[in-house]
Amino acid sequence: MKKNIGPRTVGFPTPVVLVGTTDGEGRPNLVTLAWVGICCSEPPAVQVSLRPSRYSHAAIVGRGAFSVCVPSKRYMDQTDFCGIASGRSCDKFAAAGLTVESGPELGLPLVAEFPVCLECRLLHTFTVGSHDLFVGEIVSCSAEESVLDARGRLDPNALEALVYMPGDGYYDLGPRLGSSFEVGKRLMPHE
Amino acid sequence: MKKNIGPRTVGFPTPVVLVGTTDGEGRPNLVTLAWVGICCSEPPAVQVSLRPSRYSHAAIVGRGAFSVCVPSKRYMDQTDFCGIASGRSCDKFAAAGLTVESGPELGLPLVAEFPVCLECRLLHTFTVGSHDLFVGEIVSCSAEESVLDARGRLDPNALEALVYMPGDGYYDLGPRLGSSFEVGKRLMPHE
Numbered sequence: 001m002k003k004n005i006g007p008r009t010v011g012f013p014t015p016v017v018l019v020g021t022t023d024g025e026g027r028p029n030l031v032t033l034a035w036v037g038i039c040c041s042e043p044p045a046v047q048v049s050l051r052p053s054r055y056s057h058a059a060i061v062g063r064g065a066f067s068v069c070v071p072s073k074r075y076m077d078q079t080d081f082c083g084i085a086s087g088r089s090c091d092k093f094a095a096a097g098l099t100v101e102s103g104p105e106l107g108l109p110l111v112a113e114f115p116v117c118l119e120c121r122l123l124h125t126f127t128v129g130s131h132d133l134f135v136g137e138i139v140s141c142s143a144e145e146s147v148l149d150a151r152g153r154l155d156p157n158a159l160e161a162l163v164y165m166p167g168d169g170y171y172d173l174g175p176r177l178g179s180s181f182e183v184g185k186r187l188m189p190h191e
Numbered sequence: 192m193k194k195n196i197g198p199r200t201v202g203f204p205t206p207v208v209l210v211g212t213t214d215g216e217g218r219p220n221l222v223t224l225a226w227v228g229i230c231c232s233e234p235p236a237v238q239v240s241l242r243p244s245r246y247s248h249a250a251i252v253g254r255g256a257f258s259v260c261v262p263s264k265r266y267m268d269q270t271d272f273c274g275i276a277s278g279r280s281c282d283k284f285a286a287a288g289l290t291v292e293s294g295p296e297l298g299l300p301l302v303a304e305f306p307v308c309l310e311c312r313l314l315h316t317f318t319v320g321s322h323d324l325f326v327g328e329i330v331s332c333s334a335e336e337s338v339l340d341a342r343g344r345l346d347p348n349a350l351e352a353l354v355y356m357p358g359d360g361y362y363d364l365g366p367r368l369g370s371s372f373e374v375g376k377r378l379m380p381h382e
């Protein structure tokens with residue numbers, strides 16, 4: 001029997017990504033977000049949610065696009081920093097020692113040091129409460145050669161992925177336990 | 192310099208949860224989803240996205256609510272199974288050997304064997320493409336005593352959390368690497 005500890009946003013691991021934008025003067029900026037998730041397969045789309053007070057909010061609306069830059073674990077400090085500092089008062093790329101790379105489809109700022117970055121075209125903006133939910137169609141996925149396998153597909157083990165537990169901190173990705181759409185077949189009723 | 196491998200929904204770890212509903216005849220059902228993410232802090236809210244063809248889609252709309260049941264890694268097979276089988280043709284709770292527990296606020300089906308389950312009241316339904324995005328306000332968080340610390344807060348290390356890599360499979364949560372809103376302070380410019 002479980003105990004009700006009240007409504008809260010904890011309980012499962014989430015992604016942690018740096019969302020890249022350019023402001024009205026074309027300056028690249030980053031904001032770290034964990035209120036993020038894939039939300040559609042066709043077209044491939046991702047939701048990122050943030051408070052209207054964040055500097056990146058107006059930049060996403062203004063540009064009608066954003067990037068999703070996926071850090072490897074060695075960039076944990078930079079990831080955390082970009083969630084604490086504000087682009088209003090500092091150049092986060094410079095302060096974090098990260099390099100801007102231009103996205104192939106929309107020219108959005110990507111982080112050169114990170115293994116994977118997505119470019120997203122803003123499809124929808126929905127107000128939920130404290131946060132607005134942006135849905136972006138993924139139009140490119142740029143990956144370092146070092147994280148692609150022999151068939152040119154992303155190798156999850158090569159990402160050195162960072163996992164986030166809300167209200168707590170950052171975790172390493174542990175060992176692979178099993179294949180999706182496979183291990184569950186063991187429980188399929190026999191016809 | 193990165194290589195553009197085209198738009199796709201891969202690149203970062205995601206949650207993997209079982210969404211619980213009751214159908215028009217009151218029968219409890221579960222569906223496994225990874226297109227899920229927290230999307231608001233006040234009120235606490237979560238987005239879950241699924242295809243209209245899924246049996247649970249009509250159940251979420253009909254009931255105006257859903258639960259989010261978070262598996263521990265020992266339930267990987269059951270988690271995968273509930274993403275393969277359909278509630279139209281089988282009782283997934285029975286087939287997976289899982290026990291229904293009733294949620295404290297909305298009476299939604301929770302999985303007794305799982306460490307954490309949320310109940311959510313449907314706030315919004317947005318059509319994105321192949322998937323509809325449901326936003327649910329989290330109204331309760333039910334946790335096993337075994338995953339609560341001495342102060343009654345969720346202990347992430349006790350969850351034995353399961354992490355998902357889209358297009359690949361299930362992973363263990365690895366070691367804790369650092370505290371959020373803390374490790375990034377090392378990079379703060381000195382005033």
